[in-house]
Amino acid sequence: MNRVATILIVFAMTVTAVSVAVVLAVQFAFPPGQAIASGASVLFALALLHVQIERRRDRRWMEARVSEIAAVAGDVNTEVGRVAAKLAKVDATLPAHVREETEPLVAEVEVLGHLMKQIADTLADFEIRVDEQMGEIAAKGDTPRLSGPPQAPSVQTRLEPREERSAERQGEPIGDSPFSVHPPVRPEPIRAAEPARIPTAFEREVEAAIRAERIEIHLQPIVTLPQRKVRYYEVLTRLRAADERLIAAAEFLPAAEARRLIARLDTYQVIRSFQILKRLTARNREIGLTVNISPLSLVDTGFYREFSAFLNQNRSMADLVQFEFTQAAVREMGPLEAESLAALADIGYRFSVDTVTDLRMDFRGLVDQGFRTVKISVDRLLGRAPMITGDIHPADLSGHLQRQGIALVVDRIETEAQVVDLLDYDVRLAQGFLFSAPRQVRPEILGAAPAADAAKSKAAGR
CATH class of the missing domain: 1.20.5 (Single alpha-helices involved in coiled-coils or other helix-helix interfaces)
Incomplete structure (x- = not known):
């Protein structure tokens, strides 16, 4: 138109x-x-x-x-x-x-x-009394003879399930008790009951060292590659025995758990770690710490209350601290541990997974929980030690973790040849004796913060 x-x-x-x-x-x-x-x-x-x-x-x-x-x-x-x-x-x-x-x-x-802690403390006291009584009985050489199974004794010895079932089949006693009991219907030949488990000499040695605070703090650097510039220090604990022998964590941790001293040990370690970190940040704000703590401490109500309050007071350094757990411990964590980690992550602290042997992990879920680093030994990454890889090839692991927001740390590096072999793996953080062995922090540094000592004494006295 x-x-x-x-x-x-x-x-x-x-x-x-x-x-x-x-x-x-x-x-x-x-x-x-x-x-x-x-x-x-x-x-x-x-x-x-x-x-x-x-x-x-x-x-x-x-x-x-x-x-x-x-x-x-x-x-x-x-x-x-x-x-x-x-x-x-x-x-x-x-x-x-x-x-x-x-x-x-x-x-x-x-x-x-709180109730669970009370129950655990009560059971611990009960077992200690049993151990002391059984130790006295064993020392005197008095082996009580029972003519039949006890009926509701106030103190009884725990046997292994296989030994207990065998004792029930043979009509034998299943505990050391000095109380009189009713005879069985069919009497059998009587054997001496096995004495209750008493702490080993090594467990007593570990307990004495922890209670006397003969605890040494050692630091091992985590460096960047290829510059080899220190990025973190891992805090490692050692116990000094009465004979001046050093006891490594892998040796004393089972004994400390058996004697229920993990919370006391973690309290000392965390407070000393922050004391060291304050000295480090006075010279270089970019260096952080990784601190190993036990998952058992996360469900200890008394420890965790003071632990979270202490971390909240020092939240200005949260971006420089990572708390480290083994892969096995992370997989065994329940709702209580997850809730404790979430509370720490809300404050600003981050976490690390150590001793990784299986790559079939939900790395995105770890990031959501606050994990930021994953540690794998150099032999496992290079295929010289067994490791379950799943769908991820070890050569692609570093890039895969970086895309998820996690940094890969390769530890236990001892030779230059291992560093050369890692060039194709895009590894940016490394740790091992090649760069530096763990070195003890000087006692004068640990003794330079009275306020930290006062806080430690308060926490250790619970």
Whole structure:
């Protein structure tokens, strides 16, 4: 339609121009050339007028469209503002609502944890009394004879399940008890009952060292590759025996767990670690620490309450501290341990997985829990020691972990040849005797913070 209208307008303008030229030539006796020039001028003027009219009409149409778009954009901005206001209101009220909903549950969990601790302490005292009594009996050489199974004795010895079942089949005693009991229906030959388990000499040695605080703090650096610049220090504990012999953590930890001294050991280690970190950050703010703690401490109500309060007081250094757990310990963690880790992650602290032997892990889930580093020995990564790889090739592990937000640390490096072999694995953090053996922190450094000592004494006295 617009095309036809344009053709008609052009035709009309041409007719008008020709008419003007004819009238000028016939009526006004203009020369033909002058008449034709006048007609052409009229045609040009009409064409120019038409173009201006069309441009003005197009401009008005465009302005109308822009006004409509601006109105729609204004409506959209209004709606976005309303949605943003609603989201801000939800963000402001949601934490309070969540706290209100979870506070009763947290209180119940804390009460349960306190009750469990009381039960554990009671059982520990009970077992210690049993051990002492059995030790006295064993020392005197008195082996009590029972003519039958005891009925509800107040003190009885725990036997292994296989020994207990065998004793029941043979009608033999299943515990050392000085109390009189009823004879069995069918008397059997009597054997001396096995004495209760008493602490070994090594366990007593470990207990004495921990209670006397003969605990040494050693540091081993974790360096960047290929620059070999120190990025972290791992905190390692050693016990100094009475004969000045050093006891490594792998040796004394089982004994400390058996004597229920892990929380006391972790208390000493954590406070000393922060004391060291303050000295380190005074010279270099980029160096951090990895501190090994036991998962048992996370479910110890008394320890964890003071532990979390201490970490909250030192949250300014949270980005420089990682608490380290073995892969086996991480896999055995239950809801209580996970809740404790979540609370520490909320403060700003991060975690590390050590002694990894199986790559079939949910690394994204670890990141969500706050884990930021994974440690694997160099022999396992290079295929010289057994490791379950799953779908991840060891050569691709570093890049895969980096995409997940986790740094790979290869430890137990002892030779330059191992470093050369790691070049194709894109390893950026390494640890081992090649770079430095664990070195003891000087006692004068550990003794330089009275405030830390006071806090430690308070925590250790529970």
